[in-house]
Amino acid sequence: MSILDITVVSVALNTFVKEFDATTAQVAWTMTGYTLALASVIPLTGWAADRFGTKRLYLLAIVLFTLGSALCAVAGSLEQLIIFRVIQGLGGGMLMPLGMTILTRAAGADRVGRVMAVLGIPMLLGPICGPILGGWLIDSASWHWIFLINVPIGVIALVYAFKALPADHVEPSETFDWLGMVLLSPGLAAFLYGVSMVPETGTVWDAEVLAPAAIGLLLVIAFVPWALNGRNKHPLVDLTLFKNRQMTVAVIAMSLFALAFFGASLLFPMYFQVAHGETPLKSGILLAPQGVGAMLTMPLAGFLADKIGPGKVVIPGIALIALGMGMFATLDSDTGYAFLLTALFIQGLGMGATMMPIMSAALATLKEHQIARGSTLMNIIQQVAASAGTALFSVLITNAFADRASTALATAGEDESKVAEVLRKFGINPEAIPDVMAKFPDDVAWAFQGAFVVATILVVAVLIPALLLPRKKMVADADRPPVMVH
Template identity: 70%
Template sequence: MTTDLSPSPAGPQADKLDRGVLVVAGVVVLGAIMSILDITVVSVALKTFQAEFDATSAEVAWTMTGYTLALASVIPLTGWAADRFGTKRLYLLAVLLFAAGSALCAAASSLEVLVAFRVLQGIGGGMLMPLGMTILTRAAGPERVGRVMAVLGIPMLLGPIFGPILGGALIDSASWHWIFLINVPIGALAITYAALVLPADHVEPSETFDWLGMVLLSPGLAAFLYGVSSIPSAGTVRDAQVLVPAIIGALLIGAFVPWALHRRNIHPLVDLRLFQNPRMTVAVIAMSLFAIAFFGASLLFPLYFQTVRGEDALGAGLLLAPQGIGAMLTMPVAGVLADRIGPGKIVMAGIVVITVGMGMFTQLTETTSYTFLLSALFVMGLGMGGTMMPIMSAALQTLQDHTIARGSTLMNIVQQVAASIGTAVFSVLLTNGILDHVDPTDPRSVPADLAGVYAGVFVVATFMVAAVLVPAWFLPRSRPVRAVDPAVLAGH
C-alpha cells in the first residue's frame, strides 16, 4: 500500500486533510514522538545514571549533551540527503538508527559507552523532524500546511511535558533501561508503517555534495552549541570552557556563509539563498526570538516546582500538564485558521496570550496557589498552540516543491540553536539572581525569597516573549497560494 503525496487541487477539498495526508501524518508523528520524548525522558534519569555509573553530575550530563550535539550536527545534512536519496529511504534509515541506538543504550555497561550510543541516537533523531516536515508539506501542499504543521506540533509541544512523567514512571516501576527499550517496539512499528505507507522515491540527479560546507557548518554548530550549553555549569560567559568552543564554532559558521552564498553548482548544506524570500526571513526572525524566550523560560517552571514548592520530578511533570492541554485545544483551530486567513494574525494572538500567561508568573511567591499557577500554564498552552507551528507554516507555505526540504532544514537548525541559547541565557539569569540574594557570609545558603528570584527572571521572559510581536506583525495575513516553480513556467 502506498499513499499519493500529490497535493489536492485548490477548492473546497483543499480545506480538508484527506485520508492520504492523515495516514502520512501518522508516520511522521510516530517518528517525532520517539525523537522528542527521548530528550526529556532521559532528563529525569540523570541522578539514576550518577548512582549506576558512579559518576558526577557533569559527567552524566554528557548523555544529554552528546545527543543534542549529534542532533544539531546532522540536521544540515538532511536537506541534501533527502534530495539525493529520497525522503522515504532516509526516513527509514533515521528511524532504524534511532531504534538501534536506543537498544544499544539499554545494553550500555559504562557511561562512556552510553554517551557513544546516545550520539548514534542523535544522528537518527536529528533527521526525523526536518524529514517529517518535508514529507508532510509535500503531501498537503501550501494551502493546507497550517493544519499538517499543527499535527506535527503535537509531539513537539507535549514531549517536554509528558517526557518527565513517562521517564519517572518507567524508572520507578522498572529500571532506567526501559527509557531506551520502549523506543525499540515503537521504532519497529514506525519502520513497518513508513515502508507500507510512504510512496517509492523518485530521485533525480542531485547537485554536487558540499564537502567544504559540511566541514565548516556541522562542526561549527556542534562547537558553538557546546560552548553555549557550557554556560550554566561555567557560571559565566567569560569562562574558557564557553568562549573557546563558541568562538571556534562561530568562526566556522561565519566562514560557511560566504561559501554557501556564492556556490551555484553545489547543493549547500543550508540554502542561505532562501533568505531572498522575505516571508522566510521574517519567519526565521520570529522563530529565533520565540524559541529563545519560550524554550528558555520553560526551564524555570519545573525548577520552581522542585526548588520552591518541594515537588519531585514526576510531580513537577504532572503539574505542567495544563500547558499541554491548552495547546491541544488551540492547535487544531490555529492550523485551520492559518490556512484560511494566513498565519500572521494567529501568531500575534498567540503571542499576546502567552505574554499574559508568562506575566502571571511574575507574581510568584512561596505560597502562590496551585490554582493560579495551573491557570497560568493553561493560558500559556492556549497561546503556544497558536504560535510555534503557524510560524513554521509561514516559512514553508511559499516555498517551491524542490526547496521544501531545504526550508525545513533551515527552520529546524534555527529552532535548535535558539532553544539552546535560550536555555543557557535563562540558566545564567536564574543563577545570578540567586547569587545576588544569598547571604554573603554563607554562599551556599538559599535566598530567603527564592520565589522572588524566579519572579524577577519571569519579568525578563515576559518582555522577551512580547518582543516576538514585532516580526509577527510582518507575517502573511492572507490565504497561501501555491508557489510556482519558474522552471515549470519556462517549459510551457
C-alpha cells in the same frame, strides 16, 4: 520518540550520577552528546534527501535512533552510554526535517495550517510529557526503560514507513559540498558545545565556553560567503532562501519564540521541584494545563491560519503567552497552585495559536526543489535558538539563586562557600539543592521571578516580527508545496 527523548533523559541525570558513580558534569554529556550529534547531522540531511530520497533516509534515521536506544539500555558504563546517545542523536537529527518534509509534501499548501496544527500537538506535549514519562519509568521500573520503550515503537514505525511511504524516485545530480560540511557541521557542534557548558560554568566568560563557541562561530561565519559564492552551485545549506521576505520574517519570529519558549520550559518543572518540593513526576503532571490549553486552540488556529492568514492568529497567541508568563513574573513565596495552573493554561492557549501559524507563514512559500533544503535550514536555526534559550535561563536562574542564597546563608550563619558550590550546579541538577534553602522561600521565589520577567520580555519581542506576517489567506500553489520543521 525524538521529541520525548530530549526531556525524558533530563529527568534521569541524577539517577545516572548514582548508577555510574559520576559527577553531574560527567553525566550531563548524555544530553550534550545527543545535542551535538543532532546539530552535526542536520546540515547533511538536505543534500542526502536529494541524493538518496526521503524514504530511504527516513528509514535509516529510524534504524539509527532505534538501534541507539537499544544500545543505551544495555550500556555498562557512562562512556558507553554517551557513545550510544551520539548514535541516537544522529538518527534523531534526521527524523525531524525528513519526517516533516514527507508529510507536508503530501498535504499541499492549502492545508498546511491545519496539518501543522495536528502535528504540533505532540511537539508541544513532548516537553510536558517527557518528565512525567521519565519519572514514572524510573520510579516503577529502572532507568533502562526510558530507552527500551523506544525499541518496539521504532520497529513499528520502521515497518509501517517501509510499507506506507511511496517509493523514492530520485535523479541524483547535485555534488556534495565537502568544504561546506567541514565548515558548518563542526562549527555548529563546537558552538552548541560552548553554549551547553554555560550552565556548568555559570558564566559565558569562562574559557570552556568562549573557546569552543568562538571557534564554532568563526567556522559558521566562514561558511556564509562560501554558501553565497556563485561558483558553489549546491551549498550544503541554501542561504539564498533568505531572499524570500516572508520566510525571513517568520524565521526571525520563530527564533525569538524558540529562545523564549524552550528556555522558559526549563523553569517550570524546576520551580515546582525547588520552591514547592515536588518530585520530578508530580512536577511534570502539574504542567498538564499547558498542554490542555494548547490542544484546545491549536486545531482552530491551524484552520484560521489557512483562512484568514497566520498574522491575525499569531498576534493574539503571543499576547496570551505574555499574559501567562507575566503572571509567573509576579509570583512570591505565598503564590498558590490555582494561580500557577491558571497561568500555565493561559500560556497553553497562546502556544497553540503561535508556533504552528508562524511556520505556516514561511513554509508554504517554498518550491518543490527547496523543500528538503528549507527544512534543513529551519531546523538548524531552531536548534541553535532553543539551545541558546536553555543556556540563557540556566545561567539566569543559577546566578540569581546563588546571589540571593549567599546573602541569606551568610545572614543565617551557614557555611556559605560549601552551599554556594552546590548552588552553582543548580541549573543541571535541581535535586542537588540542599534542604537548608527551604528556610528562605522568599529568596527562591525572587530568583525565579526575575527569570520569568526576562522570559516575558522575550515573548513580547516576538510581536515585532509577528506584525509583518501575512494577514490574508495564503493562496495554494501546486508549484510551491510547504515544508515544516520541529
